[in-house]
Amino acid sequence: MTLALSVRDLTLDYGDLKVLKGVTFDVAAGEVLCVIGPSGSGKSTLLRCVAYLEDHFGGAIRVDGELLGRRERGGKVVPVRGAALRKVQGKVGMVFQHFNLWPHMSALRNVMEPLTVVKRMDREAARALAMENLAKVGVADKADAYPPRLSGGQQQRVAIARALAMQPRVMLFDEATSSLDPELVNEVLGVMRQLAEEGMTMLVVTHEMEFAKKVADRVIFMDGGVIAEEGPPAQLFDHPREARTRAFLSLIDHDLAGDPA
């Protein structure tokens, strides 16, 4: 079993605030790991570390066996920057709650830009690959539209296409559907589910418990900057061991009572 991602003793402080207090877990290739937990428990921060958008973490993150943002030299671990960093960082793709499409570029350009700028593909090859990925998530017909003209669901699917086109080893999703109108949530969850079925390795922070139940191979429950409980969805949702997991799940169940799953 190859590990696509391994996280060891991950800690992160913002000044006096300890946000991550030693987080350790692995994600095997092709596995879907969902992360749930209350607001402020450090889920986004965890993903931002794995994406190396935060660089001052303690502990170690390995993507495909390679240390992220650090190098071992003579028994010591030293930071790396520039191309050496981006080589490992490039194996990680990320989808954000607020899409973060670039509003001054068409949907197609959004997907092409990293291919031409970072991978130095020629324009025609980049265009073909971009169109292929836009088609895959069902927004090929919106290729020439600018992001502000697209619905939230369409924007998020373009953002997924943009990440996929770079052929990442691991995809991170940070509440990818939380800022969508309810009727648009399923089109994005559908794409995520399709990716999971195709064998994409995924680390998914979500409030969509139904998605976690059906799609995740394993679920992590985070609370107060640590992993409070971890297990297959059937166990974690139906027979949680920890009191705080139970408390959190009952709260969520309450919130979602009557919601179509």
Next chain:
Amino acid sequence: MSYNWNFGIIWDYRFVYVYGAQTTVALSIVGAVFAILIGLFVALARQSAPKPVALLASAYVEFLRNTPLLVQIFWIFYCLPVLTGASFTAFWAAAISLSIHFSAYFAEIIRAGIASIDRGQTDAARILGFSYAQTMARIILPQAFRRILPPLVNMIADIVKLSSLASVIGVYELMHSINNAIMNTFRPLELYSALAVVYFIIIYPVAFVARRVELRLAKR
């Protein structure tokens, strides 16, 4: 009040206006281009350079914004050559003064423009593998440009207006040329009135073009 207007005098001095305007425009263009380049550099230094450099950049901005341009012009024309041994013509002394003085304002405008772009834009670029320079050049600055443009153009208009201060060190731009003409003719009313119109003719198109560009960008 009966003043004998003699508008013919303006026609007689038309070449003085033309040459003066050429120098004013040249001074303003050189001043604006270097002010924007230095300003961009200082803005990026304030935002992303190591602490000491960032502090230095802030000090640069504060010092220049809180001293008069006129003093800076005199200092660069009279003091800098004494200190460095290098000497420049009055034109270049004025151009350097305008560049440096306005670079502080452009640095502020550009910094504010960059800061107004959502952090998620940078996050997306970085996770996709863009370097700092690529993120700035392709993602942040093009978006910041739309917000920077209106204050930027106002500032360019100010450069044209304040280039008239170069007259104090004898640069034959519009102001100085016309002052000289008035000494010879004793016709301040005609010549100053026409001078105002000439400045307007130079400055107004800048604002006009900027508004058109702004509208075109907004339409997308």
